[in-house]
Amino acid sequence: MDDGFKTETFLRGPKLEDFEYLGCKVGQGTYGQVYKARRKDIPDDRSYALKEIESQGFSLSTCRETSLLRELKHPNVINLLGVILCHTDRKVLLLLDYAEYDLCQMIKFHKTSKKDKKPVKMAKGTIKSILYQILEGIQYIHSSGVLHRDLKPANILIMGEGIQRGRVKIADFGFSRLFRNPLKPLTEVDNVVVTLWYRAPELLLGDKHYTTAIDMWSVGCIFAELLTYEPIFSCRQENNRENSPYHHDQLDSIFRVMGFPLETDWEDMKEMPEYITLQEEFKPCNYSNNTLVKYMEKQNINPTSKDVAFLQKLLVMDPNKRITSEQALKDAIFQKEPFPTGDVFSGLEIPYPERKFVESDTSDRRGKKRKYSTTSGAQQSDQTQGQYGKQIRMSNPTTLSE
Numbered sequence: 371m372d373d374g375f376k377t378e379t380f381l382r383g384p385k386l387e388d389f390e391y392l393g394c395k396v397g398q399g400t401y402g403q404v405y406k407a408r409r410k411d412i413p414d415d416r417s418y419a420l421k422e423i424e425s426q427g428f429s430l431s432t433c434r435e436t437s438l439l440r441e442l443k444h445p446n447v448i449n450l451l452g453v454i455l456c457h458t459d460r461k462v463l464l465l466l467d468y469a470e471y472d473l474c475q476m477i478k479f480h481k482t483s484k485k486d487k488k489p490v491k492m493a494k495g496t497i498k499s500i501l502y503q504i505l506e507g508i509q510y511i512h513s514s515g516v517l518h519r520d521l522k523p524a525n526i527l528i529m530g531e532g533i534q535r536g537r538v539k540i541a542d543f544g545f546s547r548l549f550r551n552p553l554k555p556l557t558e559v560d561n562v563v564v565t566l567w568y569r570a571p572e573l574l575l576g577d578k579h580y581t582t583a584i585d586m587w588s589v590g591c592i593f594a595e596l597l598t599y600e601p602i603f604s605c606r607q608e609n610n611r612e613n614s615p616y617h618h619d620q621l622d623s624i625f626r627v628m629g630f631p632l633e634t635d636w637e638d639m640k641e642m643p644e645y646i647t648l649q650e651e652f653k654p655c656n657y658s659n660n661t662l663v664k665y666m667e668k669q670n671i672n673p674t675s676k677d678v679a680f681l682q683k684l685l686v687m688d689p690n691k692r693i694t695s696e697q698a699l700k701d702a703i704f705q706k707e708p709f710p711t712g713d714v715f716s717g718l719e720i721p722y723p724e725r726k727f728v729e730s731d732t733s734d735r736r737g738k739k740r741k742y743s744t745t746s747g748a749q750q751s752d753q754t755q756g757q758y759g760k761q762i763r764m765s766n767p768t769t770l771s772e
């Protein structure tokens with residue numbers, strides 16, 4: 371972190387006392403709490419996200435995150451608006467876009483809601499616009515020489531009412547970039563379960579020379595889930611060899627949908643570090659009748675549709691044959707109605723509920739006992755923990771600097 375940035379941040383950046391804490395903690399990331407806040411020093415009706423970094427001062431991860439977010443500026447990437455240094459307890463807070471929704475809660479809404487006893491479907495135009503804006507954000511991230519590595523519905527945020535209504539913002543609430551003890555397994559940090567459902571097969575087979583294609587696999591998983599409201603490669607959490615990238619059950623879940631890749635499908639598969647383990651543990655003949663088209667048909671999605679044809683370009687086992695974000699954005703699917711729109715809700719009423727809260731006790735970040743309320747609304751299963759997994763609201767809203 372250059373001294374100039376620190377000085378600028380301290381002297382001219384926003385101050386904690388400029389904000390009124392709205393009393394709802396909107397998320398417990400794996401390494402920091404995220405609060406919703408509003409400015410009280412100037413007339414500004416926008417909401418902001420204040421991410422409190424749990425480590426003391428500027429840890430390596432904090433430096434990584436702030437320097438990355440200072441560099442990456444795109445309409446479809448979460449925007450770092452400022453860094454707030456709280457000297458009383460040496461806390462660092464990141465001031466970010468506040469996004470009212472994320473794909474986790476949106477998909478859960480469509481999975482569970484009924485109107486006149488019929489499922490409430492996500493509009494085709496909304497699905498296409500979300501997909502298009504994810505691809506635009508990912509194309510920018512990749513063109514900046516960055517891989518996301520943990521794309522999943524919880525990291526796809528959607529802006530609510532306001533000047534950025536219905537805009538996708540790609541974020542990273544996980545820890546894939548955290549500077550962590552290399553001996554810690556990839557699937558767990560500080561007892562936080564990390565979902566493998568969106569992880570590309572080459573990563574599961576130990577590929578160390580992975581490319582931007584890993585994010586395109588995740589985009590395919592997200593697109594499939596937007597069509598069916600079900601994670602396409604879900605599987606139970608498994609224990610595996612310490613620090614091993616190989617996950618038998620996750621690979622089994624992929625093969626059950628895709629079939630087992632033939633030599634001709636993925637020539638370099640035999641070069642993967644975990645290929646011998648794969649041969650020992652899997653019988654290709656057990657997956658011989660499985661195909662993506664058959665899976666989508668079982669999910670009541672028209673197997674001859676352009677959606678399925680596009681999905682087949684994303685969910686390709688061989689990373690070298692997987693479509694890139696540039697190619698995807700030029701696909702015919704985006705050249706036909708409904709065309710993608712800047713507001714994914716295209717002006718229609720937003721059906722998703724605001725965040726609800728229920729009462730419970732917890733101590734605040736300095737151990738002060740305060741009456742808070744928590745929500746179960748956005749609680750997800752471990753595998754699909756939403757960004758806003760646990761939310762609390764202070765019963766007596768106050769500024770964070772109190």
Ligand SMILES: Cc1ccc(-n2nc(C(C)(C)C)cc2NC(=O)NCCO)cc1
Nearest residue numbers: 399431434435448540541542543547548
């Ligand atoms: C240590 C670290 C943690 C998160 C990030 N990161 N990376 C990105 C992309 C989307 C630009 C790739 C976004 C973020 N950080 C966040 O999204 N922060 C807000 C929620 O914690 C970078 C570095």
